[in-house]
Amino acid sequence: MRYQDQLFQQRENALLQSARQLFQEQSWDRVTIAEVARHAGIGKGTVYKHFSSKEALYARLVLDCSRQHLAEMQEISRTAPADKAMRLVIRRAFELLHADPLQAQLCLLCDRPAFQERLEALYRDQFIELEHQYMTLFSGLLQNSFGLQLSPAHCQHLLWGVEACVNGVMARIASGGFAHWAEYIELDAYFDRVTDFIIAGLQGQAAALHTAPALSE
Template structure:
């Protein structure tokens, strides 16, 4: 790698590290590019050479973290006994959210249509590729739960919507600070386990209905 390219890469990594640090210290949506530049020790114009907008910076952070999370979840899948992969992956995904709630909030922000419409290339395509990778992964996990691959791609997508709704609920609960303020507090680990069991039971019931309908 040429020295110029290496320096460019080092500056980019410094920008991303500065943004992550600032996001952990104050509301991420209020952090400015100027503040990121100061924290990274470079000029504001230099930041724009790497990221043409704050949306692009958000996108890069989310894509990198989401790819790393997916790789970790695949490792959990590979290490899980047959029939247990879905539950172990769900619990690990919840732990990822709990460990990095800012990332979870950024992911929800970047998933909004108006955000995607403002994104410069190549980020929109990268988000589509990431979504496809997660869908394929979900299909593999579903096969482990059901012991069959008889469901169509459309049916798998329908089931994924239900899982997504549950995951969004967990993100909201984490953002709300858990259950410490409830009359009968629930430990988040117990909550995660109950939601994981609920998701799997729902998947099995809905898949059985879909398979029955396909045989009619």
């Protein structure tokens, strides 16, 4: 790699790390590009050589981390016993988010329509491609875990339910868990119960859809 390219990558990494740290300290809408640049020790004008906007910077944080999570879950899918892979993937997804609450917050932020509308097409397209990759993983897990042949449309309908549950877990993690509740709820037990709920729902709905007429794509 050329020296200039190494410097470019170093500056970009410094900006991403600074943005993460600042976002942990205050809400994202209060953080400015100038603050990120100052924290990273980089001129404000240089930031725009890497990211066109604050939204682009945060989108990059989510995309990078989500791709790492996806790679780990794809490996689980490849190596785990077929009847256990779905459960292991879902449970691992919760563990990864729990280990990095900021990622949960950023994912929820980047999923907002208003946020997506402000993104340039380059990043919107990357989110769409990432969604397709997760859908491919999920579809494969469905077929292998339950031994059923389901259409892409049926898989999509099942994914809606999983997405709703996962988004709920992300919101719970992003809000700090159950510390403010009168009744103590341990997060690992919560993740287990939600995973059980998802698996049971998928099993029942997948069996029902398998015998239903094919949906139009």
